[in-house]
Amino acid sequence: MIDHRTSHSPDRVPKPLSERLKAETRADHSRAETHPLMAAMVSGRIDRATYARYLGQMRHVHATLDAALRAGAQKHGALAVVVREQYLHEPAIRADLATLGERAEDHPPLPATRLFCGRISALAEDDAVALLGTFYVLEGSTNGGRFIAPAVRKALGLPAAGGPGSGTEYFEPHGERQRERWSYFKAALDILTLPASECDLIVAVAVDAFRGVHDIFEDLMHPPASSRGDPSRPGPIVEFPARAGEEAPTHPTE
Numbered sequence: 001m002i003d004h005r006t007s008h009s010p011d012r013v014p015k016p017l018s019e020r021l022k023a024e025t026r027a028d029h030s031r032a033e034t035h036p037l038m039a040a041m042v043s044g045r046i047d048r049a050t051y052a053r054y055l056g057q058m059r060h061v062h063a064t065l066d067a068a069l070r071a072g073a074q075k076h077g078a079l080a081v082v083v084r085e086q087y088l089h090e091p092a093i094r095a096d097l098a099t100l101g102e103r104a105e106d107h108p109p110l111p112a113t114r115l116f117c118g119r120i121s122a123l124a125e126d127d128a129v130a131l132l133g134t135f136y137v138l139e140g141s142t143n144g145g146r147f148i149a150p151a152v153r154k155a156l157g158l159p160a161a162g163g164p165g166s167g168t169e170y171f172e173p174h175g176e177r178q179r180e181r182w183s184y185f186k187a188a189l190d191i192l193t194l195p196a197s198e199c200d201l202i203v204a205v206a207v208d209a210f211r212g213v214h215d216i217f218e219d220l221m222h223p224p225a226s227s228r229g230d231p232s233r234p235g236p237i238v239e240f241p242a243r244a245g246e247e248a249p250t251h252p253t254e
């Protein structure tokens with residue numbers, strides 16, 4: 001169950017939605033972005049198989065969210081304001097998998113991925129506008145992706161330049177227009193006129209999304225016992241020990 005409690009009072013001017021999302025998800029955001037899997041990518045210690053499995057799981061999440069957002073934008077004005085094809089990233093993940101010589105179909109969802117996708121689908125039915133919280137989290141990750149992409153390409157021997165065929169389109173889908181498109185995204189959120197209760201739910205959904213992503217990272221590094229005997233599922237536990245004196249790197253995301 002997603003817990004949402006109002007932070008509004010009758011005599012207080014509400015913060016812009018993008019500011020609330022940034023402030024009220026900070027702890028869960030930090031927990032996800034400092035996970036050892038992310039640290040391995042940004043420090044260039046990721047291996048090809050683990051990177052492909054990561055992309056495979058995130059493809060399920062984006063495929064589910066992209067479909068829900070496209071459908072929701074046809075019915076809900078708030079979603080229509082924010083949803084643009086440039087923010088829907090499942091095709092970029094498919095392209096990256098193809099560059100790695102992988103098929104998307106060879107990466108079935110892990111338990112945490114199935115649960116996260118299930119929550120997205122449930123919201124799409126019950127309160128599609130609340131998916132703006134998930135949308136914020138996943139689109140916001142493209143800011144940090146600019147720092148991850150070069151390290152991944154170097155570690156895996158992929159083309160040094162980004163863009164199509166680089167294997168890292170998912171991390172930097174907007175190229176040089178990253179700042180411009182993120183600013184547009186936040187501005188679109190902030191012009192919405194939504195009830196306070198809806199804004200509270202959007203923030204709660206964003207918190208849940210960060211936790212969902214973190215749980216996927218955990219499943220990738222520590223595959224559930226039920227998946228280890230299936231050759232189509234992830235292999236042994238993945239460990240990324242830090243170098244001496246190294247802390248998990250962080251990167252600006254907004």
